[in-house]
Amino acid sequence: MSERHPCLFSSSIKVIRGFFAAVLETERSNARGPSAFPIPETASSTRRRRETPLLPSMAALPVSTYELGETGTEIEGLLNDEELDDEVWTKYPAPSYLRTRRLRLGFLTLAAIVVFIVVLAILIGRKNITNSEAPDSVRTYDPSKLMSNGTHQFASTIIIVSLDGFRADYLDHGFTPNIVQLGRDGIRAEYMIPSFPSTTFPNHYTLATGLYPESHGIVGNHFFDPHLNESFYYKNLTSWDSKWWGGEPIWITSVLQNKSSAVLMWPGSDTVIHAASPTYHVRYDPSMTLATKVSNILNWIDLPIEKRPQLLTAYASDVDKGGHKGGPDSKEVDMALGDLDLMIKDLVLGLAARNLSEIVNLVIVSDHGMMSTSTSRLVFYDDILTPDAFARIGIQEGWPLLLLRPTDANATADIYAQLLNHTRSVPSSGFTVYLREDVPPRFHFSATERIAPIVAIPDVGYAFVTHKEFDENGKTYHPLGTHGFDNQAPEMRALFIARGPAFNGVLGAGKTVKAFENVEIYGIVARTLGLTPAPNNGTMGGQLQGILVG
Incomplete structure (x- = not known):
């Protein structure tokens, strides 16, 4: 007793x-x-x-x-x-x-x-x-329960901040003491496994929907849909049309179940889904400072309870930009890490000032990691293919993957055979190649024709180029860092840290959970808010208890 x-x-x-x-x-x-x-x-x-x-x-x-x-x-x-x-x-x-x-x-x-x-x-x-x-060791979290900070009532609330390109081991660089401490006060994963391909738009929409890219349809930052006879390019406004975006992002799930949502620059949030949009929305603005982003979040938190969003998401691309410019071990990355650490510190302080540290759940995630490139790791595929085959490859999709949709469908088998024979005859070819239907199941990258018929996957750190695109004579290949490789490669590992009553409040402070796939985030957020999730590819039911390691 x-x-x-x-x-x-x-x-x-x-x-x-x-x-x-x-x-x-x-x-x-x-x-x-x-x-x-x-x-x-x-x-x-x-x-x-x-x-x-x-x-x-x-x-x-x-x-x-x-x-x-x-x-x-x-x-x-x-x-x-x-x-x-x-x-x-x-x-x-x-x-x-x-x-x-x-x-x-x-x-x-x-x-x-x-x-x-x-x-x-x-x-x-x-x-x-x-x-x-x-x-006593079994603790629970009730998302229907109101909590008080001493003066105001708060319904279950979660803030999710995505740090684009934040590789899991960036925590070891020594520039993020506040993010590291947040993991000690809350919980953290060994790492989070991105979806394939490990690029920004597919993974941010996977985080939002719990679906693999082959299921939600955003299979790359650039791809072609043969049924629509149109191309998707993430910077084109036409690509925000709902015809491209499948599944149900969490901010729509929230609104459809009468819980307000606020989205700050998250990829995919401009799109109307099921005739609904986020309650509050800030479009992508590259000039917006990190301090302004924190102010936006806290201003939403300060709204009266009847207007206050329970789901808040925000996006920051600083580390990804630094990684592309200088590579994962560059001063550009370390400077960006320091800036983002101060952003998270300011957000934590803002919550503390409102006595919300144990009331509002705060989750930090990333979409993928980063790997350095090198002039010595280039695959000149115009040297591999015969001139006739090269002339029929069509437009390359899905960079840094080489996704080929031949202009002549009858050429598909020949082009694939030439690439495959090269990988078999050259010990260090720098890539593997599949027909779409033969892509290994672990990639979850074969179930839609938005994926090109030929899928060539570069080894980690390699890049597909042509001689027209890059001159080898004494030049340095750019970008110096990139991603999009095998999602299970250590260099592609993403970040997951969470603090709040739904996390350390249940599991205990300082706990670590096993690595898990990012399709689970949707269910975790839905469970935290007491939402009924839409169909998704997650398998954990939004619970982390089963993968606790210490």
């Missing part, structure tokens, strides 16, 4: 937290005038007071009432007590949170008495608990 008492004690502490909030609000009400927003008078607060005007957007910030943990800090991990105080004061001139240790000694004494009485009553009332009940 007694092994359940810590859990019961934790529950009683929540009761006391509510008591503290009520007392604090009373104190504030007594202290402030008609329009004042007073700061509790302590030596430290007086020392740090600034003559800074109250920002209009800060006036509605909820007042947090953080309880002290066993370590004496108010937020475990990311920042200690004093650092958080300084950071929040700098970011938010208005007093966005008040600490329980600043309450009068009389209130602390009274709270201690109440804690003793509540715990004693619970222990007495629970003395007949049977062993058939779930052990």
